[in-house]
Amino acid sequence: MGCRCNCGLPRSRKSRRDKRADNNVGITLTRTEKLNVTRSHYYDPTNSTxxxxxxxxxxxxxxxxxxxxxxxxxxxxxxxxxxxxxxxxxxxxxxxxxxxxxxxxxxxxxxESLPEVTLGQKIKKARLYHGLTKEEFAKLLSVDTKSLRNWERDICRPLDKHLQVLYRYIQILIPGY
Missing domain, CATH: 1.10.260.40 (lambda repressor-like DNA-binding domains)
Structure with a gap:
């Protein structure tokens, strides 16, 4: 049976519900070029976001x-x-x-654009550089999440024993590391 528009082409073997039609002509399409980039009004050409x-x-x-x-x-x-x-x-x-x-x-x-003036800012930046949540980082440091949050907000300072462990993670912020 032919197509409904009487163009002479055979009807697809798949139903419309399947939304996939067999290619009766034998044409295969492949993407070989870069994607066509359409820019939304949210687009940032400076690549800073x-x-x-x-x-x-x-x-x-x-x-x-x-x-x-x-x-x-x-x-x-x-x-x-x-x-x-x-x-x-x-x-x-x-x-x-x-x-x-x-x-x-x-x-x-x-x-890289985050500030690192205070110890708390350095701790937070190092945590993010390592791709860790507060909970994951606190577990690595063997402290509770609330302590880590207070350190990152500069509400209190870590004890010396925690500073030694923190230093290993903060080293990533040192140029040439």
């Missing part, structure tokens, strides 16, 4: 939002919202994305 860095890294890997979302175990909407600067990714989400895109989490998160 997490949104811009995630988007540019994804495009350089020639991945679609859907492919990145599937590989990272996230939804398409979550990736789109991150790339359009509508939502800020958690450190766990950023860790997943950085693993898929083969980019350092510190680069994607723009952590």
């Amino acid at each position: 997490t949104a811009a860095r995630v988007r540019n890294a994804r495009i350089s890997q020639n991945m679609t939002i859907r492919e990145l979302a599937k590989a990272a175990g996230l939804s398409d909407v979550a990736i789109s919202d991150i790339e359009n600067n509508k939502s800020k990714p958690t450190i766990t989400t950023l860790r997943r994305i950085s693993k898929v895109l083969n980019q350092p989490i510190s680069h994607l998160g723009c952590f």
Whole structure:
């Protein structure tokens, strides 16, 4: 039986419900070029935001939002919202994305722009550079999360025994490390 429009082509062997039609003509389409980049009004050409860095890294890997979302175990909407600067990714989400895109989490998160004047700022920046949540970092340091939070806010200083352990993590901030 022919097509309903009477063009002479045979009807597809798949139903419309399946949303996949057999290619009766024998044409195969493959993507060989870089993705066509359309810019939203949220786009940052300076590459100084997490949104811009995630988007540019994804495009350089020639991945679609859907492919990145599937590989990272996230939804398409979550990736789109991150790339359009509508939502800020958690450190766990950023860790997943950085693993898929083969980019350092510190680069994607723009952590180099964080201040490091006080000890608390250095602790927080080092934690983020390592891609750790407060809970994960506190567990590594054998302290409770509240203590770590107070250190990062410069409410109190860590004891000397904790400073020795912290120094190993803060070393990542030293140039040439």
